[in-house]
Amino acid sequence: MELAAAKLKFIEAWGKLGSEWGINRTMAQVHALLLISPEALTTEEIMETLSISRGNANMTLRDLIGWGLIEKQHKAGERKEYFFADKDVWNIARQVAKERKKRELEPVLKVLNELSSVQGDDKDPEYKTFKKSITDINKLAGNVDKTLETMLKAEESWFWGSVLKVFK
Amino acid sequence: MELAAAKLKFIEAWGKLGSEWGINRTMAQVHALLLISPEALTTEEIMETLSISRGNANMTLRDLIGWGLIEKQHKAGERKEYFFADKDVWNIARQVAKERKKRELEPVLKVLNELSSVQGDDKDPEYKTFKKSITDINKLAGNVDKTLETMLKAEESWFWGSVLKVFK
DNA sequence: TTAAAGTTTCAAAAATTATTGAAAGTTTAT
């Protein structure tokens, strides 16, 4: 396969994966494009390569900055803004984990904790079933949360070394 | 908080979490409803409780069965079908991990492997950057895959015991 | 067989989400 074709295929695959995981396709594609670009790119270049509008490009780039996945760069003597992606895949994974934990996991944990304190009659099957499911989900979510917390602080080699060693 | 209100809140929260993670809101809500129901429910009861149409309920229930999260039950002497959710949260997590691994992770791993074999000139920064990103993502995805694989086979207590022990 | 009870299907409609593009805004240089 040609490099040019391979790049397109990667952008497409990354976009598809993103859209399956609640990240808008265009955002994932822009990220993919920047991930495989040795140089920072301008909005124009991104619009052109992915055939998207200026407005879309601008919003998407802003979101990616918000996720901590790319940064603006300026070149001496130029007005244009350039965008450059962090290429460290472990940083990317941590960044995504951090944001999704904050935006999605934590709000749910908060609700689950509230629901955990609902009182009722242990003889009532409705209450018993509710209570047990909430408690179990809460425990699992707590473990996920702790593991992500560790991941956020860890070096990649240490993290996978530790996790995979256990599973031999 | 009243049990009835708490149930609604749980259904809503579970639906929101689902929709943020690429699972249709109604499907997550039906799952939530069955998770906190001690008894199996009929299509009618589900339609009624969640205010959804028969067609939607039917399709959603079929999908949930496809995900291995609920099962049909029949009561002696009745024509109606009842639906019952597996209440074991670790089973649920494994089942979801299994399906998403198969449907989403594996196809991407396949593409990444193809892309890994693209040849090029190591002096070409375009090629070098592409190669490095693909290789790194491939390694990370491989580790995730291995960990999920272990999770699928493991008992909950063993799995979290092992993972969390490392992180003390 | 027939009809009642129940389930499934799927084209059309509704709801949601993403994208466009042009106008408004900003910054810089002269």
Added chain:
DNA sequence: ATAAACTTTCAATAATTTTTGAAACTTTAA
């Protein structure tokens, strides 16, 4: 102060996803 270069905003539109509901289908019992 003006204009050129560039960025941001957002109402309107397009695309996608979800839901509806009625017709078709299936199963069971009389």
